[in-house]
Amino acid sequence: MIAPITKTVGKGLLLFSLMSMAAPQVFAQSQLKISGKVTSPAGEPLAGVTVQIKGAKNGTVTDVSGNYQILAKDIDVLIFSLVGREKTEIAVDKKEHINLVLQESSSLMDEVVVVGYGTQKKSNLTGAVAAVDGKTLNKRIATNPTQLLQGRMPGLRVTQGSGEAGNENVNLQVRGLGSYGASSAPLVIVDGIPGSLENLNPQAIENITVLKDAASAAIYGARAANGVILVTTKQGKSGKAQLSYDYNVGITKASALPDLVYNSVDYMTLYNQAAKNSGITNANSLFSQEMIDAYKNATDKTLYPDFNWLDAVFKTVPVQTHNLSLSGGANGTNYNVILGYVYQPDIMIGTSFKKYNLQLNLNSKINDRISFGSSITLNYGDRKYPRNGAEDQFLSTISQSPLYGPVLPDGSGRYTSRAYPFQSPNKNPVAVAENAFTRLNNYFMQGNIFVNVKLLEGLEWKTSGGLTYGFTKNYTNKPVINQYMWQAKPDALPARQLDVGGQGLEVTDDNNVYPVGYTQLTYDKSVGDHNLKVLAGTQAEYNKTQKLFGSRLQFPNKDLLELDGGGAGQQSNSGITNEWSLRSYYGRLNYDYKGKYLLEGNARYDASSRFPENRKWAFFPSVSAGWKISDEAFFGERLKETVNEVKLRASIGTLGNQNIGNYPYQTVYSSAFAYPFEETLQQGARQVAMANERIKWESTKVLDFGIDLGFWNNKLTASFDWYNKVTSDILSSSTAFPSYIGLTAPTVNYGTLRNRGIELGLQYREKIGEVSLTLNGNIQANRNKVIKYGAERISGNTIIREGLPYGSFYLLESVGIFRSKEEIASSPKQQVPAQPGYLKFADVDGDNKVDNNDRVVVPGAFPDFDYSFNATAVWKNFDFTAFFFGSQGQKIFVSEWGIVPFRQGGTFTREWMDAWTPENPNASLPIVGLDNSPAANNVRTASTFFLKDGSFLRLKNIQIGYSIPQNTLSKAGISGLRVYFAADNLVTFSKFPGLDPERGVSSSGGATSGRYVTHPQNKVFAFGANITF
Amino acid sequence: MKKITIYRIILTTLCFTSLFSCTKLNEEPVSILDPKQYFKTEADAEASVMGIYGLLANADFYGRRLTMVLQLLGDDIDIADIGTQSSRIQLNSFTHDASNQDLLAVWKTAYLGIGAANAAIDGIPAVTMNETKKSALIAEARLLRALYYYHLVQLFGDIPYIGEFVSDPSKVIAISKTPAAKVYDNIIADCEYAVANLPDTHANNNKARPSKGAAQTLLASVYMVLKKWDDAARMAETVINDANKYQYALVKDYNNLWDADLGFQTEHVWVVDFLGGITGENSSNQDYTAPMTGVRDADMLGWSVLVPSTGVYGSFSDQDYRKKISFLTETPIKGVMTPYQKWKWPRIHTAKWCLHPGTNAGADGSDSDIKHVIFRYAEVLLMAAEALNESKGGPTEKAYTYINAVRARARYTPQGVQNYPADLATGMSQTDFRKAVQEERRVELAFEWKRWYDIKRWGQVVDAFTRQGAYESQPKVKDFHALMPIPQDEIARNTNLLPQNPGY
Incomplete structure (x- = not known):
């Protein structure tokens, strides 16, 4: 032996x-x-x-x-x-x-943290690492575990774009926007191999670690530039089998909805005012007194309603979550099986999400030397949504007026187009929700196994292989639906057809195969006070995605939802395959002397198929060091009674990014340019983009200084980091490539971004009488700056300019409302010739006219800081948690429906009742106009008028639980029962008007600028119970 | 013993390691064609030429953008729905600038087409195949390149001329503009090569692929722009004399030209073919002409964007059958025939595309079956008539024959042959005949995106919009508007393209 x-x-x-x-x-x-x-x-x-x-x-x-x-x-x-x-x-x-x-340990000495390809004692960490356990995460109820990370770890910014079921649009960002060319999303590793957070059952998560600096992340070199998120799923524990059932029902409604005017008479009155302001005098385009009176004096409110379209589209819905788990172990073999089911109808009609998830974890110690384990995730997501998406449904809703409902009042079931011919609302959202939908079925499987062999004392050999397979089936159904005038006769012809973007059925299959394997040796050795740990390994991965698309146009029966149900005359199809692969060698060296002086080196040598032959390989090294001052003799025992731990950390290193398109250096031909000859499409082929044979890895250098402090025997702990992260040679499409070359611009390495910031995490634990109290607080502040970009670029309302945060706001300054003709005469000439009641914009360059040269950079592209606060208290059998999350300083530019009145003739928010008119010259808001009128164009000018404060602080979650005493349960064979009430997004403090300030990040990476109508977040009142046998 | 065990273990480990390392890092692109393997077979050569067409039959070219720009600039088309994109309104009112997105899109698409043509022209010679067929394919690519430049040079004037496939962008990234005269020389050279190498006809009377006659017609049109009247007359008459060989003739009923279900017609010289019901990727095979010109909130579900200028309808004789065919004054709304005064945008519309976009077209007429005309035989006749009048110092007998052939066809109606328009009587002065041909072109080719190029080459840009009784009054038009500005994006990337065209 x-x-x-x-x-x-x-x-x-x-x-x-x-x-x-x-x-x-x-x-x-x-x-x-x-x-x-x-x-x-x-x-x-x-x-x-x-x-x-x-x-x-x-x-x-x-x-x-x-x-x-x-x-x-x-x-x-x-x-x-x-x-x-x-x-x-x-x-x-x-x-x-x-x-x-058993009380929680006040000493964090023994706490173990998952790091890249292994674990490490928290006290020995020298890099910037944050961790959270599954129990803390699961205080909130969510279908997608990604949402749960919000505010839990300093340095990880989680932005949930929407509350839409199955489409939460969660954006993860570690330490600021790291790249504008390649993807800036962090790498997610589940049980050691690249995986997917959203396809996990939140209940299956044991803990999550975020690797933030170069030192901790360099072991994932190739893809670590934007940080790494390590997820470990729950393993079984030895002991008798335990069956546990978890049930939760959450009453869900919109966190906020704008206060829109749905009184028909008010609507028509202001509409006529807007039409008048727009110079419309044709009586056929205005509401006549007769029409207004019909609504004012109506005895039959079904024919002349004050219809509230928001109520028709936004509902309060119950969300149900079930989890059944079995775990236990004997004879060295432990298992944990969790079966989860979520049914989540959305607060917007026609949208729902069902998630079925099975997690199977098994680990077995075969003998003293060999252990074996596997974890398998099977996930099935069934999502249904109106085919134009939530935003389109929302804006269509607002474009309707209160004069009619979605279905004709005659009981015929016909869908409404509008009440009067001159109205021009968008799609009837109820008709869309009930007929034109996309059904997205997502099948996901991730499985991995590992074998760990103890070769010698201290020397272990671990090999792991995994396979991720994903398959998505998308059915998009676009039937022909007629819409009628509100008071149409039974034999009336349709007023128009529902515009659902063409017609027919489209079916898309996407699949992805992603095998990964790694093998590594670790050696652990202590000689006297010298401790050494060495890790070396190699990894290979390959990824292939395939897509197949088919469609047919004419469907005699709208319920025949397969391609064969349609006529074969008009059909089309397409398909494509993409591949990439990576090969890597990695290693880590840990050395410490008496656990007092800590040194760590990480390195990875990576090759990516995305780069040309001589540039495939790149080396990503990092080094970090720590000094536990509190362990020094000079620190003194008396000081240690107050400050029990002081650890200084420093790290520096380089990380890479290769998340760009698949064939950027190869000249490729696309055959997707069909040309019809002789009544069939002929395949045409041409080179699409210029290849760049000189591209290389994008690289990120991170410098990090940190300090970890413990006070009063770790009653209070604090961890602080300062970092400077510089991404250079950013991979992006060349902005200096003229179109006349006749090819799309190549990918080039150009540009530098810097993110610099601080992170602070605090924890305080106290026991007062029978109450155990834990308080946590996090704060993070990041400053983004474009260091090198080339010629500045203005796109829409934003500007990319060296020295500014990437994609800063670039707008005219709105400086009030013109109150009189005299004021107009004495003011600089405006872009839209001004009238009293119009918005006035500042002439910044002093040439006495307002034009594009008067736009100014307005701060607020990114938040000044994000913060969170969590309090947990336990008293006897009661437990209580409150979790606050806030973001400060971000501005949001909002436009169009809901914020601009009468977009597509739709309704408006109540404050527009105080719009400027000659009779109301001191109004708080400018003149109203119909679409494309000078009055509307004046208001819609890209200016600070619609730049809103996106700062908020919200009570993200509050929960009260009660564990029923053991003795009352044991007779029933129950070993534990806990019931709880929880609420999500209960209270929000924000100046943002009407809707939820918490919304998606800009897809271009810079300032958030877009339509006002974003699917709101959810306010949830939940009841749950957990029973264990 | 112990040592050996360790040795074995390490060996096993290494084997495992090498097992993982066998992942290949040079994946072959699948379903995306690698040019190194490309241009080997005849099919590759064919596909590379088809790739050029994909940009012609494209929403950013003949499917909407190019034709819309030409219509908006011309004095025959105006905008009804003023809520349409501001870039369109600016072009229509001559308030556009160098950042106009429609001009940029036309510029980009033309150059993408030129890039694709250059790839084919440079790549095909290496393919082993029948030499005649090979030359014909190269000729097709060169004629397509000529067509893209024909539009670019007329719209923008001096432009960068890219005559070969760009494999090293640094060579062209800082080039200056090529003078328009030089661009025309290159267009002529491409056309001449095409004339020499293209077949007389294609199978099934396919007019979407250009024949020798199409090349001669484009060449004639270029000579017209250059006022090389002898050459223009010679080339147009060559087409006319060989019309039988090329299967060109005027169709009997002018109305048939606007029925997409009739497919290729004898009058078509060269068309851009769209096939309805199928949407290609990257905007290829997408056509929006029917809804762009169709009536908003009517049963045809049009968008009322492009409509005849207010003065155009009145300028057509009521006796002219072509007036009835070219204009739309009533259309069913909810099944009831409704006059234009009661439409959402009470303007007379054009009828040429929105009425019969083909059975495969979408409900609003988009993604139509329309074969958009690049040239049709009536224009060849009118080119010949105009060129003869200019080159011979007055109308020749043939000149009368050609113009009267067009007028004679216009007399045909399904209800019987009318008297209007009568043949032009001989004995006209050069000036009168010139006016007559110009008027004939305006009426015969109304709204067919010919008008802007015509008023440009006749030097009437300012006059057309500012004279008393202009069909479309645009007080802001100036002489410099004859050329569009080089897109600002492009100048920002290569400042050697400066100076900008004057006035912008």
Whole structure:
């Protein structure tokens, strides 16, 4: 035998279980059989707690219900220990039942953090790493676990673009916008291999780590430039099988909706005013007094309604979540199976999401040397939504007027177009929701296995292989739907057809195969006070995506939703395959002296198929160091009573990015240029883009300084980081390539971005009487700056200019409303010839006329800082959590429907009732006009008028739970039952008008500028119960 | 013993390592064609030429953008729905500038087409295939290149001329503009090569692929622009004399020209073919002409963007059958025939495209079956008549024959042959005949994106919009508007393209 039997507690749980089972025969005569249950302060059973007799080697561990049995003598002392918990000693003293509440450890010394290709003691970390456990994450209920990361880890910015079911549009950003050419999304690793967060069941997550600086992330060199998120799924714990069922129902509604005018008379009155302001005098284009009176004096409100379209489209819905899990283990083999089901109807009609998820985790210790494990995720997502998407549905809703409902009042079921011929609303959103939809079925499988072999004492060899397979089936149905005038006769012809972007059925298949494998050796050695740990490995991955598309136009029956149901006369199809691959060598060296001086080096040598032959390989090194000053003799014991830990950290390194299109250096021909000859499409081929054979890796250099502090025996801990992250040779489409070359611009390495910022995380733990209190606070501030870009570029309302944050606002300054003709005469000439009531814009360059040269850079592209605060309190069987999240300083430019009145003749928010008119010269808002009138064009000028403050602070989640006492449950065979009430987005403080300020980041990377109508976030009131058998 | 065990373990590890390392890093692109493997077979050569057409039959060219720009600039087309994109309104009112997105799109698409043509012209010679067929394919590519430049040089004047496939962009990234005269020389050379190498006809009377006659017609048109009247007359008459060989003739009923379901017609010299119901990628095979010119909120579901200028309808004789065919004054709304005064935009519309976009077209007429005319035989006749009048110092007998052939056809109606328009009587002065041909072109080719080029070459740009009784009054038009500005984006990338065309 080469290696001795493991003695360390915790590593040899199996061994102890076996010994405890064997124990009775040996000690039966003189021993007591002691049993009991170990729980957390919150009353939850603690599994895997080691129970030892002081001075002896034998012991046992608690099962999943926290129960244990051990034989001990009267005079023995039992020691209970668990990673992250306070080690507790209890004398047997004739007791046969010893129940224990195991407090959380005040010392974080033993806490272990998952890092790249391994784990590390938190106290030995030298890089910038943040972690959160699954329990904290699952305080909130979400279908997509990505949402749960918000505000939990300083340095990771999580922006949820929308509350739409199955399409939350969550953006993750580690330490600012890192690139504008290649993707700036962090790399997500699930159980060691590249994976997907959104396809996981949140309940299956054990913990999540974010690697932020070069030192911690360089081991993922090739794709680490934007940070790495490491997800570990829950493994089973040895002990008897435990079945647990979790149920949650959440009453969900929009977090905020604008206050729109749905009184028909008010609407028509202001519409006529707007038409008058727009110079429309034709009586056929105005609401006549007769029409207005019909609504004013209506006795039949079904014919002359004050229809509220928001109520017709936005609903309050119940969201149901079920989770069934089985976990346990014996004889060295542990398992954890979680079956999850979520049914999430959306707050907008016609949209729903169902998620079925099965997580199968198994690990087995075959013998002292070899262990084996696997985790498998199967996910099925079934999403249905109106085919034009939530934003289009929202704007179509606002473009309607209150004069009519979605379906004709005659009970015929026909859909409404409008009430009067001169109205021109967008699509009837109810007709779209009920007929023209996309059904997206997403099948996802990720499985991986690992074998760990202990070769020698300290030397381990681990090999892991995984496969991700994803398949998406998309059915988009665009039937022909007629719309009628509101009061149409039974035999009337349709007023128009529903515009759903053409007609017919489109079916798209996408699939992705992604095998990954790595193998590595680790060597752990301590000689005296010198501790050394070495890791070396190699990894290979290959990715292939394929797409197949087909469509047919004419469907005799709108329920025949397969291509064969349509006429074969007009059909089309297309298909494509893309591949890329990576090969890597990586390594890490950890050295410390007495755990006081810490040194770590990480490196990765990567090759990507996306680069030309001589530029495929790149090397990404990093080095970091730490110094635990508090361990120095000079620190002094007295000081240590107050400040028990001080650790300084510093790191520097280089990371890479290759997330660009697949064939940028190769000259490729596309055959997607069909030309019809002789009634069939002929395949045409041409080179599309210029190839660049000189492109190389985009690189990011990160410098990080950090300090970790512990006060009063870690009652208060703080972690602070300052970083400077510079991304250069940014891979992007050349902006200096003239079109006359006749090819699309090539990808080039050009441009530099800098992100500089600070992160602070605080935790405070206190026990006051019977109340255990934990407070957490995070704050992060990042400053983005374009260092090198070339000639400045203005696109829409934003500008990319060296020295400014990327994509800063570039707008005219709105400086009030013209109140009189005299004021117009004495003011600079405006772009739209001014009238009283128009917005006035500032003449910045002093040439006495307002034009594009008067645009100014307005700050607010990115938030000044994001912050979060979490409080947890436990008292007896009650537990309470409140989680606040806020963002400060970001501005949002909003436009069109909902914020501009009468867009497509639609309704408007209540404050426009105070719009300027000659009779209301001191109005708070400018003159109203119909689309394309000078009055409307004046208001819609890209100016600071519609630049809104996107700062907010919200109570993201609040939860109160009660664990029903054990003794009342055990008769029913139940070992645990907890019920809770929770609420999401209950309170929001913000100056943003009407809708939710929390919205998506700009797809171009810069300032957020776009339509006002974003699907709001959800306000959820949830009730849940967790029962364990 | 112990040592050997370790050795074995390390060896096993290494084997595993090398197993993982076998992932290939040079993937072959699938379904995207690698040029190194490309241009090997005849099919490759064919496909490379088809790739050039994909930009012609494209929403950014003959499917909307190019034709719309030419219509808006001309005095025969105006905008009804003033809510349409501002770039269009600016072109129509001559308030456009160098950042106009429609001009940029036309510029880009033309150059993409030229890039594709250059790739084919430079690549095909290496293919082993029948030499005649090879020359014909190269000729097709060169004629397509000539057509793209024909539009670019007329719209923008001096432009960068790219005559070969760009494999090293640094060579052309800082080039200056090529004088328009030189561009025309190159166009002529391409046309002449095409004349020499293209077949007389294509199978099934396919007019979407150019024949020798199409090349001669384009050449004639270029000579007209250059006022090389002898050459223009010679070339146009060559087409007329060989019309039987090329299968060109006037169709009997002027109305048939506007029925997409009739397919290729004898009058077509060269058309851009669209096939309805199928949308190609990258805007290829997408045509929006029918809804752009169709009636808003009527059963045809048009958009009322491009409509005849207010003065045009009145300028056509009521006796002219072509007036009835070219204009739309009533259309069904909810099944009831409704006069234009009651439409959402109460303007007379054009009828040439929105009425019969083909059975495969979408409900609003988009993605039509229309074969958009590059040249039709009536224009060849009118070119010959005009060129003869100019080159011979007055109308020749043939000149009368040609123009009267066009007028005679216009007399045919399904209800019987009318008297109007009568043949032009001989004995006209050169000036009178010139006016007559100009008027004939205006009426015969109304709205067919010929008008802007015509008023340009006749030197009437300012006059057409500012004279008393202009069909479309645009007070802001100036002489410099005869040329469009070089797109600002392009100048920003290569300042050697300066100076900008005057006036912008």
